[in-house]
Structures are given as structure tokens and as C-alpha cells.
Amino acid sequence: MGVAAVSATLQVGSISRAILAEQLSQRGAPNVMVFPTWQAEGPPTQLRSEDLEYLKKRLTGLKAISASEWVGSANTVFEDREANPFMTAVSQEFLLTYGKQLVAGRFFTPADFESYRPVVVIDQFLADQLFQGTEAIGKRIYADSRPYIIVGVLPTDQSWGREPEGQLLITMSVYSAMTGSRDVGILRLRPHHQQDLEDLGLQAEQMLQQRFSGARFSSWNNIEDILTQQQILQMASLALSAVGVISLLVGGVGIANITIAAVMERTTEIGLRRALGATQVEIMLQFILEAALLSLLGGTVALVSVHGLTVVVANTLALPYQFELSTASFALGSALLVGVGAGFLPAIRASKLDPVKALRSS
Secondary structure (H helix, E strand, O other): OHHHHHHHHHHHHHHHHHHHHHHHHHHOOOOEEEEEOOOOOOOOOOEEHHHHHHHHHHOOOEEEEEEEEEEEEOOEEEOOEEEOOEEEEEOOOHHHHHOOOOOEEOOOOHHHHHOOOOEEEEEHHHHHHHHOOOOOOOOEEEEOOEEEEEEEEEOOOOOOOOOOOOEEEEEHHHHHHHHOOOEEOEEEEEEOOHHHHHHHHHHHHHHHHHHOOOOOEEEEEOOHHHHHHHHHHHHHHHHHHHHHHHHHHHHHHHHHHHHHHHHHHOHHHHHHHHHOOOOHHHHHHHHHHHHHHHHHHHHHHHHHHHHHHHHHHHHHHOOOOOOOHHHHHHHHHHHHHHHHHHHHHHHHHHHOOOHHHHHHOO
């Protein structure tokens, strides 16, 4: 029972962590977005590229920072095909903060920004719409009547829980040249360590509020719900671990009772062995080994049972499950430790029996 409880607890934790990791991979790298909060009084606060550099030099725990500005829906044409993706202007480190690999091609280079090259990166959804399975890299498209060359294709972002509409990225320098504006809507920050995500957002908010007197800023991270799930998982794991420990202790009491009963029933055998020359250590080791064997047999049956049940549940619910040798070793090791510990005192008691009294008791 104890090994089954411990093994089941570890399996639940392992499957839960695998599910959270899969959700994280679909959302890209953990990052936090910082943006001005709308205020009823006074002119709206506008972030600029200089604010990106300001934060980049001062934030601690920062791995990458990028800026983006939502341009709007862009009527996009390739030959006789038409689409209406969302156009977004981005800075150079956007792909690093976004945290996803390109499906094809490349991302914007420093030369693209410096030379105001009319190049774009589109997502896979838009590529399928316009090119229907043919190669998109190097093709010329027209977005709002302006020509662009496709240099890269991104995976489609489906983390918002809605149907994709297509995505088209342009360089921030081209956007500035088109509009004459250097404003950016959102700063996206990626930490070195996931646990620093919320702290990084708070740092950025405070620094920007100091930089813009009277302005307010907000932050939002792309894995807030997953962080909440991780906290819930940690608390649930602690509770399940407590159940496992209690079950192990109950199993240990059972083994102790069995060992005590064995000592009482086999008093004559112990006396005979002592009379034939068995030492106290040998008698003690006999009962300790019996307790250990009992623990290992029970633990093995529990592991096989839990593994079989977990496979059935995982296949039924399509859960990510893989047998882990470390989990099985830990569960069996715990059982062995408890079993030996529970059988130790009865074994000592057996080894100290007087052989003459033990033979007479028969």
C-alpha cells in the first residue's frame, strides 16, 4: 500500500509536469509584456525605442527585450489570392523573446533594419492561405498596396484560444519610415529563469513609472495560468506525498507486527539455531532479511499494479506517460528502508533470546 501510494504520487507529478511542459512549448518562451495603462486624464503615454534601450541597460535577470507595434489588418495579395492578416512592426530581438523557431527561411537581420529593406516574416497560416503548399520564401506579396519580399515563416500562434487570422511582421524601421512615428506599443521581456518572470515585469513597471512621471504601466505574462497550475501542483504533490508517507508508515507497522509474530512463533527454531552455534548477529540478520524480502516483494507487486493502471488511464485520456526508472527505484528504496527499519527491533529481540529458555518454551 505504501509503495503504491508513493509510486502513484510520483506518477501524478510526472504526468502533470509533462502536460505543463507541453503547454509551455505551445506558447513559446516565457515572457512578460509591459505597456502603458490607459488614463482618463492627460495625454496617453507612448513608449519609444529609447525606452527599450533604457530598460535593457538596467533590468536584472533579463535575457532579451524587444518592442512591437500593432499596425492593423493589412489587405495582402499574391497573384489572385487575397488575405487579411494582422500586421505588426517588431524590433530585432523579437524572435528571441517570442521563443519559437522559424518553420522556414530567416528572421530580420541588422542590415534589414539599417537599410529599410521591404522584407516580411509571415506565419504558417498566412503562407498556406496565399501559397497553398508551395514555397513562400523569396516570393513578392503586396500588403496595403506596398511590395514586400518574404524572408521567413513562423509557426502559427494558437495560444490565444481563437482561430488564427494570419500574421505578418515588418521591421520597426520600415514602419517608422511609412508612418513617421517612433512609437512602440508593447515591450516584451524574456528572463533568464522562468521563476524571475513576475519580478522582471514589476521591475520594468517601476522603472518606466519613474521615467514617465505620473504615467502608469501594466504587465502581463504569457504563462500566468501555467504558473498558477504549477503552484497548485506543488501543493497537491505535498498533500499526496503526505498520504504516501503515512501509507509507508502503516505498511511498516504491518511488517513490524508480522516480524514480531514470526519471532514469537519461531522461538524454538531460534533456540535450536543458537544451540547449534548461530550467533546473535546471524539471528538478527535472518529476520532483517526476511523483512527486507517482504518489503521488496510487496513493493514490486505495487509498482507493477500502479504502472499497469497508469498505462490504462494515460492511453484512455491521451496523457503523456513514460515509465521512469528513478521513480521505481525511489519507491522501492523507500519500501526497503521502512521494511528494514520496522523489522530491526523485532530482529534484535529475536537475537537476544536465551537459547535454553527458547528450547524449554517448546
